[in-house]
Amino acid sequence: MKGLVVKNTGSWYSVRTDDGQLLECKIKGNFRLRGIRSTNPVAVGDRVTLSAPTGQAGGVFITEIEDRRNYIIRKSINLSKQSHIIAANVDQALLIVTVSNPQTSTTFIDRFLASAEAYRVPVVLLFNKTDLLDADEQHLQQMMVALYENVGYQCLQISAATGQGLDQLRPLLAGRISVLSGNSGVGKSTLINQLVPGASLRTAELSDAHNMGQHTTTFSEMISLPPVASTAEGEWTGALIDTPGIKGFGTFDMEPEEISGYFKEIFRFSKDCRFNNCTHTHEPGCAVLQALENHYIAQSRYQSYLSMLHDKDEGKYREAY
DSSP: OEEEEEEEOSSOEEEEETTSOEEEEEEOGGGGGSSOOBSOSSOTTOEEEEOOOOSSTTOOEEEEEOOOSOEEEEEOSSOTTOEEEEEESOSEEEEEEOSSSSOOOHHHHHHHHHHHHHTTOOEEEEEOOGGGOOHHHHHHHHHHHHHHHHHTOEEEEOBTTTTBTHHHHHHHHTTOEEEEEOSTTSSHHHHHHHHSTTOOOOOOOOOTTTOOOOOOOOSEEEEEOOOOTTOOTTOOOOEEEEOOOOSOOOOOSOOHHHHGGGSHHHHHHHTTOSSTTOOSSSOTTOHHHHHHHTTSSOHHHHHHHHHHHTHHHHOGGGSOO
């Protein structure tokens, strides 16, 4: 029996079988020993094989995971040598960022984008809470949008609270599995409540003490999108994967010489470097450093690249970004 993992609570997995059943499943105790270096060897979006139901409580087990075509992964905050898979087999990632209430740093954005590039996941940046910005914050947001659009990423400026910009977003979701990610408090649950009437996800105010988001989503879950007027009978409309908010994004299993390849603009200029093994930090004839000096590469993006180069030695993924 085969199915799709649609919910992961950490100890139980909800699997929608190919014949339409929704089963609560566990994994065998030895499943974690098969070389899967992850705190969650099974992720929402995984296609899995199940044992036959026994008729007893907890009698259905996940026995095999099909090969993943992609996934979003980060370093686990609890076990430094392990990873945490945010979602698997997705068509795109929607990274929700806010320039205020709370502020999403460019370092966090760049780390997420680099990881998505590494595992071949397209990303759309959603700049949320646009309705709350003052003039200075609006200017900052426009600068960030210009930066990332120039790099090559699609950016939408939205307000999940008011519905602003959602008409531009909805066509991008049709027929696709989209994973939503971002810092706590950026409005993931509010956005899903707008896109999926009846989802009724819990939301929370920001912490007054630190202007940080509070975790309202504690597990990952796939939520089907509702049909629209143009939806044909039986046509699949797509799904959103809701994920818990994350504070820092530690990249996982990247060798230093690979990292420049996950920054689109750095990779483009690196082809003209004098040395094939250029680290783009000090070498003569480095086209990347020349492009940085000439403002073809943003200083913030270059600093994010440097921080990832030093991850293995300094454990910077543990810091708040």
